[in-house]
Amino acid sequence: MSRNYLVVIDMQHDFVDGALGSAETQAIVDAVAARAASFDGTVAFTLDTHGADYSETQEGRNLPVPHCIRGTHGWNLVPALEAVRAERDARVFEKPTFGSTGLAHWLASEHRTAPIDSIELCGLCTDICVVSNALLIKAALPEVPLTVNPALCAGVTPAAHEAALATMRSCQVHIVEG
């Protein structure tokens, strides 16, 4: 049996239809949910997770838009993804910053248990948390093929999305061509 992993990054209200949402982020929800629901393998999720001290953090100083405060509506997965998470009883990694070291360590641990055949990332935002996690996973598991489908990601802007895809392609992340 092949061991394939899909990680859904930060598909939370604040990035879709909340504080930092956009038409581009809303446009991928149904496709990401369909991919996660039908994925033949293990699905995991990350949650961008800040506390009441957000404005005091480096991220908060640089991006003074409170978002994904633990326990708020904006922190929750959007319903289509929450349904998949619940259905699969999928693992969730809360992360206080862009990349999740907990996710990378968990994948490395899974790989030691039995070799992982592939890892795919999707979600938000391409140019911040998707690329950050892609590079962390690439560092932890350089021999495991890592894939990103641009149709299942969105950036802060379309130009930033494209720039992040170019960076990931340079770092030998397989970018699915349309």
Ligand SMILES: [Zn+2]
């Ligand atoms: Zn954040």
